[in-house]
Amino acid sequence: MALIIGRGGENDPLALKLETLQRNWIENEVTPERSPDEMRAAIALAMAGRPNVVLRSASSRYDCMGLPFASRRTSIAIDQWDLIRVDDRYRQIQEGEALAGDVVIYRRDGFVNHVGVVNDRHFGDNGLPIITVLSQWGYDGEYWHPVDQVPDLYGNAVEYWTDRKPHP
Amino acid sequence: MTTHEALQEVETLQFSARLNLASNLRLFYLAASRETAVGVLAASLQHDPDEMRSVLLTRILDLSRVTVDPRYRHPSDAALAVYLWLLGQFSPLGVVAAEVIAQTPQCWWASRVAAPILEQAPTTNQASGEIADTVLAAVQNSNTASFEIVDAVGQGAPDAASLEQPGESSESLALAGLVRARSKVTRLTVLPMAA
Numbered sequence: 001m002a003l004i005i006g007r008g009g010e011n012d013p014l015a016l017k018l019e020t021l022q023r024n025w026i027e028n029e030v031t032p033e034r035s036p037d038e039m040r041a042a043i044a045l046a047m048a049g050r051p052n053v054v055l056r057s058a059s060s061r062y063d064c065m066g067l068p069f070a071s072r073r074t075s076i077a078i079d080q081w082d083l084i085r086v087d088d089r090y091r092q093i094q095e096g097e098a099l100a101g102d103v104v105i106y107r108r109d110g111f112v113n114h115v116g117v118v119n120d121r122h123f124g125d126n127g128l129p130i131i132t133v134l135s136q137w138g139y140d141g142e143y144w145h146p147v148d149q150v151p152d153l154y155g156n157a158v159e160y161w162t163d164r165k166p167h168p
Numbered sequence: 169m170t171t172h173e174a175l176q177e178v179e180t181l182q183f184s185a186r187l188n189l190a191s192n193l194r195l196f197y198l199a200a201s202r203e204t205a206v207g208v209l210a211a212s213l214q215h216d217p218d219e220m221r222s223v224l225l226t227r228i229l230d231l232s233r234v235t236v237d238p239r240y241r242h243p244s245d246a247a248l249a250v251y252l253w254l255l256g257q258f259s260p261l262g263v264v265a266a267e268v269i270a271q272t273p274q275c276w277w278a279s280r281v282a283a284p285i286l287e288q289a290p291t292t293n294q295a296s297g298e299i300a301d302t303v304l305a306a307v308q309n310s311n312t313a314s315f316e317i318v319d320a321v322g323q324g325a326p327d328a329a330s331l332e333q334p335g336e337s338s339e340s341l342a343l344a345g346l347v348r349a350r351s352k353v354t355r356l357t358v359l360p361m362a363a
Contacts, residue, residue: 031276032240035237041184042185044185045189065191078191113195138190139188
């Protein structure tokens, strides 16, 4: 049987060696790429009705967690966020404090469903922050998008986290 | 939407694209449950469970045998996952299908749906001859019917000697053995042979 016990773990041949700053293993698995036909269908779906969404990369090798925490090399199960958040000393910040490189968390029904990286933040005429995010949607492509323009499956952007160290 | 149309829809690129927006298995199930075609198949399973189980297993056997480009994910990964999810609600037959998918290369979602089914697979005499009948029907209905039965556990299941008898394929002998075994079959593995 080709069932892998300990999927994403240290003995999984599809996993890359990936650890937190505290040297805890981050479960991960390099995802098979999707065929060009499948990727075209996925991109068409993602961009339909979303004029402000721009495709950055059409890879399936990584997921939304793999983008910020594995430099786009592999997929990381979303339940690893708590481990990474604690071990890598992320701290929660307000939306208005977010800067490029910080992490935005989307939740639905309380569950973390999606992770993105803040790409740009500026303030609109009304004084409210306007945030652009870079994130991988499922396994089917990485997009620049306004923070509130994601598939509704992911829920809403409710938390911002940073690993920035303050100026000494 | 008819059952046939639902099956066609589940195997489209667009269906696959919608389900692949999911970032984890919980979201995958949520995305699948929102699909009209999945609702139609689930309703058909309730209305005519024997027929639909056979249909779903047949589709799994056929799709699992498609030649896969090793550079890419299995082209029917999402469809296999959804069929197995539906079939898994009838767990003994779900185990048979999960075994097939576990041997199918380049699956992502489907292998994730299969894993818990196999982990919870019955090891005692919980199954019945219904499995043998349904598997037999599915294999016979399959468009690409050439399958190797590598494991059948249970009293009365075909043994290695019976599979080696000359003149008949191991497949037909094994299936005949399964039908004879009826209620004594507890677990079965059906693998698609190389095309």
